[in-house]
Amino acid sequence: LTPFSKLSIKIRDYLLFDSSNIISNKQLELENKNSSNYYSSKQWNDLIENSKKDDYVIIDVRNKYETKIGSFVNSIDPNMLSVREGIKDIEKIVEENKSKKILIYCTGGIRCAKVGPYLKQKGHSNIYQLKYGIQQYIRDIKDKQLKNHFRGALYVFDNRIKEEI
Numbered sequence: 001l002t003p004f005s006k007l008s009i010k011i012r013d014y015l016l017f018d019s020s021n022i023i024s025n026k027q028l029e030l031e032n033k034n035s036s037n038y039y040s041s042k043q044w045n046d047l048i049e050n051s052k053k054d055d056y057v058i059i060d061v062r063n064k065y066e067t068k069i070g071s072f073v074n075s076i077d078p079n080m081l082s083v084r085e086g087i088k089d090i091e092k093i094v095e096e097n098k099s100k101k102i103l104i105y106c107t108g109g110i111r112c113a114k115v116g117p118y119l120k121q122k123g124h125s126n127i128y129q130l131k132y133g134i135q136q137y138i139r140d141i142k143d144k145q146l147k148n149h150f151r152g153a154l155y156v157f158d159n160r161i162k163e164e165i
Helices: 025-033 041-050 064-069 083-096 110-121 133-143
Strands: 014-018 021-024 056-060 070-072 101-105 127-130 150-155 162-164
Touching: 041 056, 041 101, 041 127, 041 133, 056 070, 056 083, 064 070, 064 150, 083 110, 101 110, 101 133, 110 127, 127 133, 133 150
Parallel strands: 056 101, 101 127
Antiparallel strands: 014 021, 070 150, 150 162
């Protein structure tokens, strides 16, 4: 079972989460440039290892196929087919945990680069993204001998389907 039967890439001037939330790519790029809420793999681990579980929440912003194969320990799975479909669920999770640090992650950082600024635009300042996503995290745990808090495998978008960690 593969979630994508046909790959189609289209360049758009905007990001559309739903019909009421249209954000221009230029607006998101500006927000990202001004954002300092990126955590390196080491900072991500430091927070997980040195904070009380009640101080933060981890949200997986990938689709349910990717999440099923692997995820961070104690992360929340919005069980979505796409960010567009699941953005309201992500917003609800963030709103329910607004007093905590909100950690978001995805495969390579691209979806987080869209979701993070979107959530900030909605008034949430405590959003922290795993810099360069799980792909960089995997390299860092190997190269820098960091503790691995990711369980399972990483979904990859080729014939391999997943990359064992």
